Amino acid sequence: MSTTHHPQPLTAFARDVLQGLSGTPRKLSSRYFYDEQGDKLFQQIMRMPEYxxxxxxxxxxxxxxxxxxxxxxxxxxxxxxxxxxxxxxxxxxxxxxxxxxxxxxxxxxxxxxxxxxxxxxxxxxxxxxxxxxxxxxxxxxxxxxxxxxxxxxxxxxxxxxxxxxxxxxxxxxxxxxxxxxxxxxxxxxxxxxxxxDPAVVLDAYNDPAGVTAAFNLNLLRRLNRELGANFELQGFKHWETYNPLSGEAKSYLVSRKDQHVFIKALNRSFHFEAWEAIDVELSKKYxxxxxxxxxxxxxxxxxxxxxxxxxxxxxxxxxx
Ligand SMILES: C[S@@+](CC[C@H](N)C(=O)[O-])C[C@H]1O[C@@H](n2cnc3c(N)ncnc32)[C@H](O)[C@@H]1O
Structure with a gap:
């Protein structure tokens, strides 16, 4: 009888994270914002005056x-x-x-x-x-x-x-x-x-209370919880841009320092250079x-x- 161990197949979430963090630029899909905590934070965003x-x-x-x-x-x-x-x-x-x-x-x-x-x-x-x-x-x-x-x-x-x-x-x-x-x-x-007005757009994704920042950073918390990653949330910063030409508002999580993050479910470590950005959300205006x-x-x-x-x-x- 064979005793070869086959690694567990990756979940769709783990596969997407592997693909997104292995590419250049790095990306995490905004569809994963909505775990239980993310649902609650989004409801809070919807109640903000800026949104x-x-x-x-x-x-x-x-x-x-x-x-x-x-x-x-x-x-x-x-x-x-x-x-x-x-x-x-x-x-x-x-x-x-x-x-x-x-x-x-x-x-x-x-x-x-x-x-x-x-x-x-x-x-x-x-x-x-x-x-x-x-x-x-x-x-x-x-x-x-x-x-x-x-x-x-x-x-x-x-x-x-x-x-x-x-x-x-x-x-x-x-x-x-x-x-x-x-x-x-x-x-x-x-x-x-x-x-x-670009200022109105930018304020909607960059509220002073930091709810949008918490919502975006929750994605890293979800990776920690569900994929056994060890992201330090304070090691990343929420950053928003708006390009009035393309109508693209974009959210990034930017690494505040040179750091390594290990993701257990992928059995892999990822190196982030200081100020390297992860592309996390597009909100296109038409x-x-x-x-x-x-x-x-x-x-x-x-x-x-x-x-x-x-x-x-x-x-x-x-x-x-
Ligand atoms: C930004 S919320 C918007 C909720 C609501 N439509 C509104 O306008 O307030 C997006 C919702 O879409 C769900 N969602 C995102 N991608 C999905 C997909 N591929 N299939 C089904 N639901 C999805 C999320 O779980 C979340 O509840």
Missing amino acids: YLTDCELEIFERRKEDILRAIGLEQFQLLELGAGDGMKTKVLLRHFLESGADFRYQPIDISPNVLMELEESLRAELPALQVKSLPGDYFKVLHELRGGGGQPKVVLFLGANIGNYTREEAVSFLRSVAAELNPGDRLLIGFDLKK SISELESLAEQSGFAVQEHFFDRKGYFVDSLWRR
Whole structure:
């Protein structure tokens, strides 16, 4: 009998970390921000005065909910939400849709089971008449499994400027993959943070209370906890930049000193030179013409834009 030991296969998280930290420049994906602690910190970010995104989208839903439902214009539909999070803003739409007698079932999809559990509990308490089926997992896996199922038209929500986490090219391929899982006539309501005064953008990701810094550094804490890494959190600094030309706000974790970090799950040590940066998040801002060409390139037709009063943000309704 053979006694050869095979190393444990790496989890998807460990694989992504290995790939990201082995490349140049080093990268860690922002999708891993959201562990239990990360979910809580993000909820705190959404309540900060500098983080205008949440207030803008909330205002759009509060002021335009009738128009949004009218523009969707479907008698019956499945309402799917990609990366639902705590659903705080979505609840405004859900309540209005219910009160208007719309015939729909809400299916929030999220990779974080904690956040979905909390969402379902709060929906049961706040909107007991709502039909909910939460779907834990990756957007595409879940969307693919739902393909063709039920026969009812789909309305997909992709809110909170999540699309901004992708580069322009990645956004096209993401949206094409969404389009591929939809039928002609299905809708996508998608949030975009718009180009604006660069100072306003920068403040949103660089709050004086340091909540964004804590949120980004939590990624290293997660690596420590889940992959047995030994990152010293004070050894890294949160740094934010905004390029008004590309509309890219970028977050980095910068090594304050020359240091080695060992990651047990990878059985590997990584050397960081002093002031070497890890790229951790992109939050791309769009102009209207850019987002309209994005829709066209990815197989959607723009139906209507819904703006907040300041014109900082848009929820755009697209038709497959
Ligand atoms: C920035 S939060 C936004 C939450 C909410 N949509 C909002 O606008 O407030 C992003 C959410 O997407 C989820 N998420 C990120 N990547 C995902 C993926 N590939 N599949 C499913 N959920 C994902 C995260 O767990 C998180 O709850």
